[in-house]
Amino acid sequence: MNGTRDDASGASTQERLIEAARELLWERGYVGTSPKAILQRAGAGQGSMYHHFAGKQELALAAVRRTGEELRSATDQLLDGDGSAFSRIEAYLLRERDVLRGCPVGRLTMDPDVIADEDLRAPVDETISYVEERLAAIVQEGVDSGEFSARLVPAEIAAAMVATVQGGYVLARASGATESFDGAVRGLLALLRS
Amino acid sequence: MNGTRDDASGASTQERLIEAARELLWERGYVGTSPKAILQRAGAGQGSMYHHFAGKQELALAAVRRTGEELRSATDQLLDGDGSAFSRIEAYLLRERDVLRGCPVGRLTMDPDVIADEDLRAPVDETISYVEERLAAIVQEGVDSGEFSARLVPAEIAAAMVATVQGGYVLARASGATESFDGAVRGLLALLRS
DNA sequence: GTCTATATGGTGATAGAC
């Protein structure tokens, strides 16, 4: 059994296929990623993928699920802890990001074949909803403690935060530079402070 | 000469090709759109497109430029006029949108072949920058008139506004519903008011 | 489990008749 191998170089073929698919889905999306490209990046032969997965969709599903899990877990690390509501939100917004690569989960929402496939869309939806809900709970804490105005609706503020990040990627990729992403985040933080 | 024909049904073949390309680029992006699909939607034969355009890229370029022009012009209509800064910004944010279809310009930033092609990216960048700059000027007006806090940096607030809209599309398409788009916009407006 | 054929249809473009 090799199911326990976990490092990159000595990983099983199945593992390398999932990792190659994750990279390509991030770079090129679902429509822009061919099984051939995945196999080449994974260093596997044609038939290898169809032994482990029924096809492109099933492999992509495994890849998207894992990426979603990773993102939720990274979000937990940023939002857990006992700082003020503002400081935890700031940590989320100012988190180091590969801005010009975009969000590996959010970018999939622009992929027509992902949105058309309930199974592929589900992990995307779950991940984004999870982040929204965690942020909303922290905003609620801030409202309860008097840190934020009681007029704010936590779910709406949380949606604005996630949208600012997701849209920040759009601005940055349009201009080819990270400034507008950083600007959008600073603008939102300024509004939160005022 | 038929270059002056302008309506949909009686439009020239070249015109129908551009319109078909605009629709498909919106729905499926550049990578997801084939010349064949464009020709079928335009009701044109294979060779027709290569008479008017050098290839897929050149046709897409004409389509993206036109979509960008339309979006800038629609933005002008919303932001021109003499209401308060807040009311004009509100008009922009609350504008009627086909939320689940996403932004016909912003969605192209997630297309690897658009971002890799300077000519295709240029009209995307120009359009998004234009909207940001127009909004920033209005925020500046609001700061000057005392409507907004002088601590706000207009370019950052404008970036947060455009990002909220662009990211709102991501939230909506992830969930398959428009609520989170509306929530994000309402959240941003609440922060602007407070 | 992995490999090398092989198959069917799509992609992006060209050639040349009408």
Place this chain on the structure above:
DNA sequence: GTCTATCACCATATAGAC
């Protein structure tokens, strides 16, 4: 200007040997 071949190559998947 538009059409119908035609092309070389890619996308996605299957078959079957090893």
